[in-house]
Amino acid sequence: MRLRRCAGLWFEPRESSAFDLDELLAGGSGVVTRVAWLVHAPHLDAAIEVDAGEVAMLGGVSPEEWIDGARLRADLGDSRVRRWLRQGLLVGRRGSKAGLREADDRYRQQHWHGLAAQLHARSRWHGEDAVQGMAQSGTDTAPGLRERHGPPPPVLVDRGDHASPVALPRVDPTAFDRLLDARSSCRNFDRSALLPMAQFARVMWRAFGARAVVPAAADFEVLKKAVPSGGAMHPTEAYVVVQRVEGLEPGFYHYRPVEHALAPMPRGGAMDGLASFARVAVAGQQYFADAQVLVVLAPRFARNFWKYRDHAKAYRVCILDVGHLSQTLFLSATEQGLGAFITAAINEVDIEQAFGLTGYVDGPLAVCGFGLRADRMTTPELDPNHKAWPPSR
Numbered sequence: 001m002r003l004r005r006c007a008g009l010w011f012e013p014r015e016s017s018a019f020d021l022d023e024l025l026a027g028g029s030g031v032v033t034r035v036a037w038l039v040h041a042p043h044l045d046a047a048i049e050v051d052a053g054e055v056a057m058l059g060g061v062s063p064e065e066w067i068d069g070a071r072l073r074a075d076l077g078d079s080r081v082r083r084w085l086r087q088g089l090l091v092g093r094r095g096s097k098a099g100l101r102e103a104d105d106r107y108r109q110q111h112w113h114g115l116a117a118q119l120h121a122r123s124r125w126h127g128e129d130a131v132q133g134m135a136q137s138g139t140d141t142a143p144g145l146r147e148r149h150g151p152p153p154p155v156l157v158d159r160g161d162h163a164s165p166v167a168l169p170r171v172d173p174t175a176f177d178r179l180l181d182a183r184s185s186c187r188n189f190d191r192s193a194l195l196p197m198a199q200f201a202r203v204m205w206r207a208f209g210a211r212a213v214v215p216a217a218a219d220f221e222v223l224k225k226a227v228p229s230g231g232a233m234h235p236t237e238a239y240v241v242v243q244r245v246e247g248l249e250p251g252f253y254h255y256r257p258v259e260h261a262l263a264p265m266p267r268g269g270a271m272d273g274l275a276s277f278a279r280v281a282v283a284g285q286q287y288f289a290d291a292q293v294l295v296v297l298a299p300r301f302a303r304n305f306w307k308y309r310d311h312a313k314a315y316r317v318c319i320l321d322v323g324h325l326s327q328t329l330f331l332s333a334t335e336q337g338l339g340a341f342i343t344a345a346i347n348e349v350d351i352e353q354a355f356g357l358t359g360y361v362d363g364p365l366a367v368c369g370f371g372l373r374a375d376r377m378t379t380p381e382l383d384p385n386h387k388a389w390p391p392s393r
């Protein structure tokens with residue numbers, strides 16, 4: 001069998017310290033430090049530990065050329081080669097572990113920049129509770145943050161000739177200023193009200209709808225949307241969790257931007273219900289999970305990376321695209337008198353499992369949501385000028 005190394009490896013020397021009684025009794029500090037070599041590969045679920053000598057051995061196997069397996073076994077040792085094949089660090093051209101080879105092939109087809117792929121893969125969460133974590137560390141309030149971290153960098157910075165700035169004329173506010181003033185992250189959704197279909201449809205259309213399909217070349221179309229997108233590639237898909245919308249069955253949907261329609265999706269994963277999925281998706285932030293509608297923003301990376309191949313900026317462009325979508329959703333919701341939010345504190349892996357996504361092929365970068373505000377604010381929001389509260393309904 002011919003073998004090669006999987007693509008996109010990164011070796012991390014990770015230092016950890018542990019208490020050791022023997023070390024203390026021997027007159028030392030009692031703290032033993034060790035360095036573990038971890039191998040990260042974006043298409044694998046977790047990092048794999050190797051020893052220091054294996055770093056050079058694995059690094060020395062070509063990720064491109066197929067090498068005779070017998071020769072590799074003779075050079076590196078039979079059991080090591082078997083272990084690495086089992087773990088997916090090596091792949092065979094044929095034979096068992098076809099799933100791992102296919103995953104490696106699929107990863108190669110995406111054209112990720114190697115470091116961006118590592119960042120994306122390793123910053124995904126599975127079953128995290130961000131609220132609990134912050135409460136435990138005492139960083140869930142402004143005073144707690146201040147106590148733990150000291151004061152933040154100042155809110156303003158002086159640059160240039162700041163003693164004699166050129167004053168700009170104040171502009172007369174228009175309806176657009178009033179819209180911007182009323183935008184506020186909503187953490188108080190009405191837990192029982194149904195969102196009217198017209199409002200739901202309007203926000204979806206404005207944030208995600210395609211206003212034109214433009215032929216760019218043979219077999220190459222681009223969409224015109226209300227948001228900019230790097231290379232006009234518009235890679236981001238909107239996966240919708242409908243909880244309470246008039247006339248819509250609660251469930252999972254995929255938004256189709258040209259037809260302005262929702263394709264119902266099967267509910268994957270081991271979730272017992274929509275409400276518990278919503279809570280897991282936003283990492284325990286119940287105030288967001290209460291929204292009538294959640295929208296998972298998940299780029300199909302290869303749509304962007306087709307143009308920006310193996311490009312150091314391409315992943316950044318995908319993230320920026322999601323930010324534009326979010327702000328457009330915010331303003332569209334605000335214009336309708338609705339509340340909206342965005343969060344990056346999400347359990348990407350749980351969301352991928354539920355929607356049948358692959359992470360390195362199409363993975364969530366953020367979750368947005370929108371809906372009707374509650375009558376009363378119980379979870380704090382940043383609305384110092386009272387433009388969002390009380391809600392207009």
Ligand SMILES: Cc1cc2nc3c(=O)[nH]c(=O)nc-3n(C[C@H](O)[C@H](O)[C@H](O)COP(=O)(O)O)c2cc1C
Pocket residue numbers: 183184185186285342343344345381382383
């Ligand atoms: C990318 C991004 C991620 C955010 N993630 C969270 C979050 O996890 N939880 C949360 O309560 N707010 C989150 N926010 C909302 C911010 O806390 C909020 O924008 C900020 O406090 C300012 O309030 P405003 O949006 O009402 O002006 C996020 C905002 C952005 C832009």
